[in-house]
Amino acid sequence: MPYITKDRRRKLDPLIEKLSDELRIVGDCDNMGDYNYVVTRLLHNSIRKDGMCYKYLNNIVGMLECCKAEFLRKVISPYEDKKIEENGSVSELDYDI
Secondary structure (H helix, E strand, C coil): CCCCCCHHHHHHHHHHHHHHHHHHHHCCCCHHHHHHHHHHHHHHHHCCCCCCHHHHHHHHHHHHHHHHHHHHHHHHHHHHHHHHHHHCCHHHCCCCC
16 A cells, blocks of 8 residues: 655655656646556666566565555545536446445
């Protein structure tokens, strides 16, 4: 989960803000390749420095899956709920039984 200590956030946030500002300049949703590139390069750099082994690679895949799951849970799901409230469900199958 991304809920790291405040000390770590203070160190990382300025770097993230600078990178985020640079990515935002590129364009509106046309730069998803840039985001993919950044994440891939971060992972490749880490592997180069720490070495490649199954356990490390497996941990990276697990971390990426957790990022995806947390993004779905905290960002996408509330957005979808808001759109259902605004526009209605697709069908009765959308409702909890």
